[in-house]
Amino acid sequence: MEERLCNEGQYYVNINKVRDPDSIYVLVDKFNQLDEEYVPYDLEMIHEEFNPMRLLLRREARIAFEEMCCVAKQQGILLEAVSAFRSYSYQSTVYMKNWTEGIPLEEYRRQRDQVSARPGHSEHQTGLAVDINDLEETFADTPAGRWLACNAHYFGFILRYPKGKEAITGYSYEPWHFRYVGRYLAEKIYRSGMTYDEYYYAVLNC
Numbered sequence: 001m002e003e004r005l006c007n008e009g010q011y012y013v014n015i016n017k018v019r020d021p022d023s024i025y026v027l028v029d030k031f032n033q034l035d036e037e038y039v040p041y042d043l044e045m046i047h048e049e050f051n052p053m054r055l056l057l058r059r060e061a062r063i064a065f066e067e068m069c070c071v072a073k074q075q076g077i078l079l080e081a082v083s084a085f086r087s088y089s090y091q092s093t094v095y096m097k098n099w100t101e102g103i104p105l106e107e108y109r110r111q112r113d114q115v116s117a118r119p120g121h122s123e124h125q126t127g128l129a130v131d132i133n134d135l136e137e138t139f140a141d142t143p144a145g146r147w148l149a150c151n152a153h154y155f156g157f158i159l160r161y162p163k164g165k166e167a168i169t170g171y172s173y174e175p176w177h178f179r180y181v182g183r184y185l186a187e188k189i190y191r192s193g194m195t196y197d198e199y200y201y202a203v204l205n206c
Helices: 059-074 088-096 105-112 137-141 143-155 183-192 196-202
Strands: 043-045 056-058 081-083 129-132 157-159 177-180
Touching (some): 059 143, 183 196
Antiparallel strands (some): 081 129, 129 177
């Protein structure tokens, strides 16, 4: 699997269908695709205090996210979900929202692939990913962004697309995008300094 971590920008090739989409360790990226009809069986609405947009996460991730938000609030940090579960069809809309007929599709994809997943390739479809507070890189320098970077792993979340790892993840730095993998694994990944892609192949040996 090493070639996928040194792919020189060759994404969306040799795509595999995800075999166990309900696993909290599932890897969804530019090489591993969820079925169009896949919807997690245990989606639940995040508590309204941290969820002004009525978003959904899988039950285990939802409980952990609410706990993280409560602890952060006690420390004067406000966290809110701004994106969570997305269906295949909704991700298709998100991916294509800026395309116009005047832009060649391949050119559009080259630009869009850096910041948005193609349908079936988005972690948001797993119900385990949540975007928090703000969708700008400047979020990293806010109190909430700094708090998450230092504490999210205690609650089972990892920063999925770190700065400096763009060639591995295939995405621009997203300090707002966190993925639930459970507390044990989140701490292991955080201390390793690896991306989830690297850890998945090197340690989980999947």
